[in-house]
Amino acid sequence: MPHEVIMPALGMAQDSGLIVAWHKRPGDAVSEGDVLFEVETDKATMEVEAQTDGFLLQVRRDAGDDVPVGEVIAMIGDSKEDVQAEESPADAPLPADTDLPTGREVIMPALGMAQDSGLIVAWHKAPGDAVAAGDILFEVETDKSTMEVEAGHDGFVAALLAEAGEDAPVGEAIAIISADKPEAPVQRSRKSAPAAAPTAPPAATAPKAAPKAPVPATPPPPARAEVVSEHDRILASPKARRLALEQRLDLNRLVREGYPQPYHVKDLEILRSLPAEAAPGPSSGARRITAQVPSDGFSRFALWAAEQAGLQDDGALLAGLAGASLKSDGAVVAVETPVGTRHYSVPGRQFGDVAETDSGTAVDLVLRDLRSSRIGSVHLGPEDSPVLTVSARGEGFALTLECASHHLTASEAVALLSDFAGRMEQPLRHLL
Amino acid sequence: MREITLSQAVNEALAEEMRRDETVFIIGEDVAEAGTPFKVLSGLVEEFGTARVVDTPIAEPGFMGIAVGAAMTGTRPVVDLMFGDFIYLIMDQLCNQAAKTHYMSGGKLSVPLVLRTNLGATRRSAAQHSQSLHALVAHIPGLKVALPSSAYEAKGLMKTAIRDDNPVVIFEDKLMYQDKAPVPEEEYLIPFGEANVLREGSDITLIGTSSMVQVCQKAAEILGSEGISAEVIDPRTIVPLDEETLLASARKTSRVIVVDEGHQSFGVTGEIASRINEKAFYHLDAPVLRMGAMDVPVPFSPALEDITVPTPESVVENARRLVHGEMIHAA
Numbered sequence: 001m002p003h004e005v006i007m008p009a010l011g012m013a014q015d016s017g018l019i020v021a022w023h024k025r026p027g028d029a030v031s032e033g034d035v036l037f038e039v040e041t042d043k044a045t046m047e048v049e050a051q052t053d054g055f056l057l058q059v060r061r062d063a064g065d066d067v068p069v070g071e072v073i074a075m076i077g078d079s080k081e082d083v084q085a086e087e088s089p090a091d092a093p094l095p096a097d098t099d100l101p102t103g104r105e106v107i108m109p110a111l112g113m114a115q116d117s118g119l120i121v122a123w124h125k126a127p128g129d130a131v132a133a134g135d136i137l138f139e140v141e142t143d144k145s146t147m148e149v150e151a152g153h154d155g156f157v158a159a160l161l162a163e164a165g166e167d168a169p170v171g172e173a174i175a176i177i178s179a180d181k182p183e184a185p186v187q188r189s190r191k192s193a194p195a196a197a198p199t200a201p202p203a204a205t206a207p208k209a210a211p212k213a214p215v216p217a218t219p220p221p222p223a224r225a226e227v228v229s230e231h232d233r234i235l236a237s238p239k240a241r242r243l244a245l246e247q248r249l250d251l252n253r254l255v256r257e258g259y260p261q262p263y264h265v266k267d268l269e270i271l272r273s274l275p276a277e278a279a280p281g282p283s284s285g286a287r288r289i290t291a292q293v294p295s296d297g298f299s300r301f302a303l304w305a306a307e308q309a310g311l312q313d314d315g316a317l318l319a320g321l322a323g324a325s326l327k328s329d330g331a332v333v334a335v336e337t338p339v340g341t342r343h344y345s346v347p348g349r350q351f352g353d354v355a356e357t358d359s360g361t362a363v364d365l366v367l368r369d370l371r372s373s374r375i376g377s378v379h380l381g382p383e384d385s386p387v388l389t390v391s392a393r394g395e396g397f398a399l400t401l402e403c404a405s406h407h408l409t410a411s412e413a414v415a416l417l418s419d420f421a422g423r424m425e426q427p428l429r430h431l432l
Numbered sequence: 433m434r435e436i437t438l439s440q441a442v443n444e445a446l447a448e449e450m451r452r453d454e455t456v457f458i459i460g461e462d463v464a465e466a467g468t469p470f471k472v473l474s475g476l477v478e479e480f481g482t483a484r485v486v487d488t489p490i491a492e493p494g495f496m497g498i499a500v501g502a503a504m505t506g507t508r509p510v511v512d513l514m515f516g517d518f519i520y521l522i523m524d525q526l527c528n529q530a531a532k533t534h535y536m537s538g539g540k541l542s543v544p545l546v547l548r549t550n551l552g553a554t555r556r557s558a559a560q561h562s563q564s565l566h567a568l569v570a571h572i573p574g575l576k577v578a579l580p581s582s583a584y585e586a587k588g589l590m591k592t593a594i595r596d597d598n599p600v601v602i603f604e605d606k607l608m609y610q611d612k613a614p615v616p617e618e619e620y621l622i623p624f625g626e627a628n629v630l631r632e633g634s635d636i637t638l639i640g641t642s643s644m645v646q647v648c649q650k651a652a653e654i655l656g657s658e659g660i661s662a663e664v665i666d667p668r669t670i671v672p673l674d675e676e677t678l679l680a681s682a683r684k685t686s687r688v689i690v691v692d693e694g695h696q697s698f699g700v701t702g703e704i705a706s707r708i709n710e711k712a713f714y715h716l717d718a719p720v721l722r723m724g725a726m727d728v729p730v731p732f733s734p735a736l737e738d739i740t741v742p743t744p745e746s747v748v749e750n751a752r753r754l755v756h757g758e759m760i761h762a763a
Contacts, residue, residue: 042470042471042609042610043469043470043471044467044471045467235759237686237716237717237718238713238714238715238716238717239686239714239715239716239717240717242714242715262757262759264717264718264757265686265717266757267757
């Protein structure tokens with residue numbers, strides 16, 4: 001029975017070994033323990049001994065070759081000639097695996113570091129022997145040491161599927177222990193096993209699968225995780241938030257449109273591509289109308305009021321004119337000038353009844369007096385109350401009414417401004 | 433350009449520096465006549481003799497202490513620590529003595545010492561010979577930490593380390609000793625604190641150290657085939673750290689994954705990610721992800737060991753999630 005000489009795994013995680021030198025020549029007689037060859041691994045150079053007595057035959061690899069662990073590099077035969085017959089074991093008629101007795105399989109255990117296979121040194125039980133779970137069944141030699149392996153099951157040795165001296169891949173079934181005494185216990189070598197033995201990969205290819213295998217793939221996540229924002233805080237990346245701020249983009253829009261959070265920079269492109277939101281309805285729009293009047297009417301009136309009626313306060317005059325334009329039974333008008341704001345209660349048409357009131361009162365109308373400034377035209381948008389702005393323009397005044405549509409209807413706004421414009425042009429009408 | 437292994441590159445660096453400066457010597461277990469760990473030092477004892485390539489007993493605290501003292505007296509020892517895991521044995525000599533002597537002597541003494549050791553799992557070496565412990569020493573002020581990612585890097589960083597007047601710890605990836613890379617024949621040094629941008633990209637930055645640089649490179653290739661443009665950066669030294677290059681890339685791509693083979697918790701990935709968060713926050717479109725080794729002792733089972741460290745596939749998976757704007761709760 002020829003014995004295979006394989007490249008042993010001498011080092012940890014060793015995939016291959018470099019044959020430094022052969023110490024025996026083909027045809028030489030060798031004894032178990034003789035140094036056969038020297039092998040260099042990533043760590044050291046070591047001498048490898050023959051595992052059996054016989055003759056060195058079929059040296060397939062030369063000094064200098066780098067050989068994968070587990071590859072057969074030579075044979076040790078019983079005589080100088082006995083090798084050829086053993087060359088093609090696969091051609092021999094093979095018993096089907098179904099011929100094997102039933103029972104518990106005993107596999108080649110992984111005992112050493114980075115061990116891909118184990119050499120069966122000896123069987124301690126013969127086919128048909130009774131065996132207890134704690135009995136030593138066989139001895140196995142790994143790259144590091146020789147160890148005894150227990151049977152693991154009570155019963156009878158129904159089959160030994162590898163012979164002493166054979167190298168079996170880790171995980172391969174090498175024996176069968178049956179519960180009942182087998183009628184025809186099997187003993188064979190690995191070579192005589194059926195060719196289609198998918199139990200384990202050949203030793204030489206096993207290491208390829210080892211290094212840094214991928215992490216088991218996590219199931220692909222669904223398109224995007226739906227995230228509900230807590231307390232109305234929008235989830236967005238720092239960069240997306242910063243760019244939105246810089247580019248005056250409103251992330252709330254993405255929320256309203258139903259795009260899932262969190263938002264990233266590329267979601268800003270979606271935001272930019274969204275059509276403008278629907279035009280605001282009549283209830284939420286802004287109104288702005290302007291008028292122009294000559295200024296001399298008001299100027300003359302102010303002089304007259306100061307001299308004849310003792311009304312020195314321009315603000316009160318403007319508040320009275322504006323308040324009267326509202327056509328209500330009484331109004332509070334806030335007059336804003338660049339120096340401050342004063343509130344006036346305007347109960348009716350009499351200027352004498354216009355009185356300053358405290359600033360806490362609800363304001364019906366704001367009169368923004370910008371006559372002393374350089375500002376000619378305003379477009380400030382609706383505020384809390386309708387706003388009448390008086391500013392200087394050329395020889396006269398520009399009058400601007402701005403309000404929200406819910407403050408005044410369109411016709412009320414037109415009526416208010418045209419009334420106020422008329423009073424500013426001919427303040428004496430106010431007295432009529 | 434010729435290609436040599438990382439092992440040969442380190443050997444050349446040591447030999448060149450020993451020829452240039454006679455105060456450089458090597459000390460450690462099995463460095464001379466007893467055979468050399470991972471065969472890196474082959475031929476050095478023959479050239480420089482046993483006075484400069486010094487075999488020691490198996491006594492890490494002893495030879496590390498000898499080296500620190502020797503460095504204080506004007507020599508430049510290169511200490512060979514066979515496995516990075518043994519660093520626990522020399523913590524006092526390294527962290528209390530070597531790292532602090534220059535400071536505590538008011539600058540009168542310095543410790544120009546290089547500690548050569550290694551990191552890296554998936555070598556089937558089990559929990560006590562597979563750790564990547566560079567974060568431990570990077571935490572100690574006074575120690576520089578270099579993490580070569582190829583033969584070229586290993587040679588240039590080693591020569592710089594030997595010429596440095598302060599203690600430097602170099603962690604080589606023990607799985608990379610036989611990996612070849614182009615290395616010029618002529619002398620070169622790689623300065624500390626200058627990151628290497630291996631691949632430019634616009635969608636995501638992959639910062640990898642040591643063994644994880646290859647992982648990031650492979651991940652970037654896969655991502656490229658999917659239309660995701662990944663930038664790959666190797667910091668080369670984590671102390672000093674080239675923040676500027678890392679931040680510039682983070683600002684450009686707005687997404688970052690930091691990949692390192694040390695345990696993820698309280699490690700290198702957390703430190704780098706945190707600096708990017710602090711200094712490039714308003715440029716980030718996704719959380720900076722850490723990918724380190726699992727927080728477990730490295731398993732002996734090959735199947736388990738392989739899933740404890742980041743792989744190109746796991747980096748690709750996380751990169752896709754960041755680029756597609758998925759909600760990241762934890763890495």
